[in-house]
Amino acid sequence: MPWHHPEMNCSSLSLKWALLCLVCVSLSSCTGQTAGERLADMPHWMGGEPAGVPPRRGTPEYDAWMAARAQEAARPKTDQPK
Numbered sequence: 001m002p003w004h005h006p007e008m009n010c011s012s013l014s015l016k017w018a019l020l021c022l023v024c025v026s027l028s029s030c031t032g033q034t035a036g037e038r039l040a041d042m043p044h045w046m047g048g049e050p051a052g053v054p055p056r057r058g059t060p061e062y063d064a065w066m067a068a069r070a071q072e073a074a075r076p077k078t079d080q081p082k
Contacts, residue, residue, distance in 0.1 A: 042048030055061035 044050045055065050
């Protein structure tokens with residue numbers, strides 16, 4: 001066929017893939033959450049974090065958790081039952 005140019009078809013396909021990747025990245029940035037935040041919200045059996053994992057640094061929950069740990073560390077340990 002005289003109108004078919006394989007090199008033009010390849011560049012057009014590459015451009016389409018590049019645009020598709022750009023659209024996917026753009027849409028994923030609209031979610032407002034990072035991949036780690038989405039994984040943290042998932043149940044453990046789906047690949048999320050297990051129970052008992054400390055909160056993320058920089059959050060108010062982390063500051064409260066660190067204050068509780070410091071308070072526990074400052075408590076005298078001599079009267080613990082053995």
